[in-house]
Amino acid sequence: MTASITLHQPRRLIVGAGTIGEVGNLVADATATLVIATPITAGFVDRLKLPGKIEIFDAIPGEPDVATLDAALAVARRVRPQAVIGLGGGSVLDVAKLVAALWDSEQTLADVAGPNKVAGRNTRLIQVATTAGTGSEAGIRSLITDPVKGAKIAVESPHMIADAAVLDPQLTFTVPPAVTAATGVDAMAHCVEAFTNKRAHPMIDGFARMGFRLVGKYLARAVKDGSDTEAREGMMLASYYGGICLGPVNTAAGHAIAYPLGTRLGLPHGLANAIVFPHVLAFNQRVVAEKTAEVAEALGFSANSPDALLENACLFCTDLDIEMQLSRHGAKEDALAGYAAEAHANRRLMDNNPADMAVEDVLAIYRAAY
Template identity: 40%
Template sequence: MGNRNRLDLYHARCVRIGAGVLAQCALDCAATGARRVLIVTSAPIARLADELSEHLAEQGLTSTLFKGPDGEPTRADLSAALTSAQDFGADFIIGLGGGSAMDVAKLVAALFGERQTFDEVVGTGLLAGRALPLACIPTTAGTGSEVTPIAILEDEAAQLKKGVVSPFLIPDFAYLDPQLTVTMPRKVTASTGIDALTHCIEAYANRLAHPVVDSWALEGIRLIGENLEIACNEPDNLSARENMLIASHLGGMCLGPVNTAAVHALAYPMGGEFHVPHGVANSLLLPHVIRFNAEEAPERYARVAHMLGVADSGDAARDAAAGIARIEDLSAGVGIDRRLRDVGISSNALPGMAAAAMTVQRLLQNNPREMNEEQALRIYEAAL
């Protein structure tokens, strides 16, 4: 396992970290010569968007808000956001929120001007460029979307998520401000934290694993293991909140050169058909996919366990199993649902989900162990 011959790295031009860096975004926008800024956000965090608008106004910039969905974004949401940007005459785009808001903002910045349609760029490397400058400001600590070359939308007709992968989607500016995450509900803190953990684990235990990316993934795993429960139990703890943002960012950095694998492929139908939050879907599937994979890469999963605080016994298989138990305990400790039936999925739905998961080959091909439709069905059954 591993890819030591080639590594393509893409990063945001400027990443600012620390309490209060939200205000710096307005200065950076003004420095680009922008005059009209579209802020893509969601209703629950409109207060933060208003605060950002005030900072922009202080720098002489005009802004308007596009309030997208609270849940997973759809093609209809993207169409509405593009219309808003065109009508306003935006020359700079900001994504403020969780992965949903940031993914829509990334696609608006890329597709503004209608040079390409969403259908034309679904897949890898099909985007011709980005039309407008872009900044992303996460208010959750999970997707790492502020640094990824990926944007995901739900195709309502297909009941499946579709992804655009391109270095042109990586923002020019990213801001990790822990003050913006303290009002996250416990449930969102938990599910987004497990999402970040899944990014790191799947990038580390991956056919394309690379030593440089390994270092990011392992540090992200360590930070989440040490800080997720604190962030859930002490929401005003800025140190834990900042560490979770950094871990999420590290997980996002892994997605460009390596990306995720079977957990995410199997999670996609759960979001597309049943609208299960992405982090919750990952949490439900992660232990079961690791059990499936562990025999193929026990040393890798043992190392994951060690970063989560499991003592090194010298037996990789034993430590990998202990790591699975640690992940299950962590999910239970922060209050995430444990079974598919807890989120409204019945056994009748599983065969269709397994078939749908098999269409996500861009991720399944990264998995340490090859997986077929029957094996995917067995994993869903184990998680039911």
């Protein structure tokens, strides 16, 4: 029998061009609002049409760490917002979740690390995505880098679900082609890793299928023409569906192997996942052949053999102009064994993988990608 799952989604989902202008109505009674952003996405704040006092915290790096969160919490405690708005990609949205949950709480990040430890939330949370990749606007999980350990701290709680999520494709028009490509493959990886997961569930399979089929249909179009509204909206939906997959099922070896490339090598999360994706897809084929064939068909290529699958999946990425060689991104060959040991130790994700991986298998993937 299928294991039971619990599905959490934002209380309200608003999709469509220009819908960022509806955010102000969602917080019409707020006297103070804190917007979490980056220096680039802060340029969209006026489009939110917010009432009352507005404070912007835009010091969010590509891989937010504990110091980033502490700085954002300090601003929130000064402002005492009735609403927190995340306006950005996954890093921004992850920080916004934790700020909304913790700014008026006695709990610390250490207290809430892991599943279901957040005591509650009193502040409204609106998540406005400006990229199509992480799907963080849909989910209950936040990842923060611990620079001392060089690892991700994962916090998961239904108290971090958004009151409303906004998917306005116009906000992604200026995302560069390279970022569009990498984040799009990340969205696909969320769906594929959940779909082929040991914990896969028929209902989540449905969201996953919708997600990776949208990627197959729209990602190349979005990369080619950033102002293609239909393609941009399709990719935002794919990302959202991937975010839904993360809560009850989560990712697997692909993300575990990608994480050290972010924390140790400094690669953007989407790019790290794109580099790893074809290798893990091919590794798992022997265990989940039918589902792998379904993924390949949706993406427009053959999965007749592991070699053909790997080659075609790599071509899917290189055709999007993604640089797939780790050596071109500054990786050193003598560092790969350390990455492999760290990735293999991430049992939270590795234990979800349909095919068991030894540390030697992980190292072989890094070497193949090198």
